Amino acid sequence: MDINIAPLLKQPLGTRLDLEVAESPIDPRGDNAGLLDASIVDIDAKFHATHTNPGPFFEGAADAHVAATCARCLKPIDAPVHADFAEQYYATIPVDTGVAVIAAPADAKTIGSDFTVDVTDLLREELILATPLAPLCREDCAGLCPVCGEDRNERPHAHDETTDARWSALQGLKDLTEK
Ligand SMILES: [Zn+2]
Ligand SMILES: [Zn+2]
Structure with a gap:
């Protein structure tokens, strides 16, 4: 899901934009279809973007289930995944004249002239990082x-x-x- 971040960046520093992505199950033809690439079957994420000097700062939490296989009995399972995340994005082009652009570090997430952030990409990345390497169908499998x-x-x-x-x-x- 693309979010137009330009209106937030025109607000004073510190302004917050509350965001929510919740879908169960994920619709393969919907806004969140990109999550299916990481076998994410449902999502419930609450986060916000804050206008900071370099650009929007995203912070929040996501709960999801990922289609996986139990590491012990090999049964297919929907493993619960929880991710707390905080990501700084850098606006590489000023949203209005007179505001200096802060140079983005080499590996930083950047925002171009369309001023959109694909929050599906952000959530997918964070959930992949939080997915256990050896999920279990139950603790005592x-x-x-x-x-x-x-x-x-x-x-x-x-x-x-x-x-x-x-x-x-x-x-x-x-x-x-x-x-
Ligand atoms: Zn046996
Ligand atoms: Zn098992």
Whole structure:
């Protein structure tokens, strides 16, 4: 979703613009479709842009769900993601004459002559950074059995006999080599 930031930059420094992006599920043909690129399935974000010297400063929080796979049992899940964020944007062109433009650092987010900010891009970036690397379907997911591959959440079990038999075979080998 593109936001025209020019009206904010014409207001006195410190002026705040409240913003909200909430959609569940994300419409593939809607304003927030860009979030689907990061497998974000729904979003509820409240943030604001403040007019600061270099340009708008975005700050707020986003809650979302990301389509993922449980790192232990490989079940498809919608992992909850929360991002608190603060991002400074630099206006590279003065919105009205007489206001000096502050040079933007090399890696800074900049705003060009259209004075728009794509907040979908901003939210997607922040949520990707906040997405856990190994999401779980639940905190105590028992995962797949390393011996038979069965889901231990559905059928808790162990393979004591098998592992014992293998272990004693190894132990026997060890005894032989040590003799
Ligand atoms: Zn799991
Ligand atoms: Zn098993």
